[in-house]
Amino acid sequence: MLNPAVIPLVPLIGALTANLTELIRGEFKVWHPNMDIGIKTFTLAIAAYVVVWFALLVTAINVGGDSNMSSGLEVLGFFMLGLGVYTFAKGTRFVSSALQLWLYRLALPSLLLCCVLISHFG
Known part of the structure; x- marks a missing residue:
């Protein structure tokens, strides 16, 4: 089971x-x-886009460990949930241009920080 404290980070x-x-x-x-x-x-x-796929895979494997595959699947499932909701809700329309630029600039450190937190506390 995935730690409930890190569940919001995955979507x-x-x-x-x-x-x-x-x-x-x-x-x-x-x-x-x-x-x-x-x-x-x-x-x-x-x-950031290239790194996220590798980091997500490593995070899911690390959280799942040797015996708990369900936690790794939860990570991938919640990731797909966030990806789907943002895509189908057209999330970009809710973000201003200035904030959008900062999202692009801070994407790499944010993604890596989230993956490290999920791996450590998940």
């Missing part, structure tokens, strides 16, 4: 991943047509 990772997916696909321009993203911000966001 947060999923929502942030959905946000980064919109950046990569260029879908953010629908809600923020005038937003200009610099190369450093874009590079950090792409790095």
Whole structure:
């Protein structure tokens, strides 16, 4: 069983991943047509998008351990829940352009911090 204290972090990772997916696909321009993203911000966001899949896999394996596969599946399930809710609710429309830029910039440290917390306390 996953520690209830870290359960909110897992859908947060999923929502942030959905946000980064919109950046990569260029879908953010629908809600923020005038937003200009610099190369450093874009590079950090792409790095976060690449790292999240590996970090999520390592987190699920670490939380599950040798004998408790259900905790790892809970991590993946809650991740998919956050990813799905953000995608289907069009979460980008609720975020301002300035906040969106900071989400892209802070995505990598946020994702890594969440994965470390889930692995440690999960």
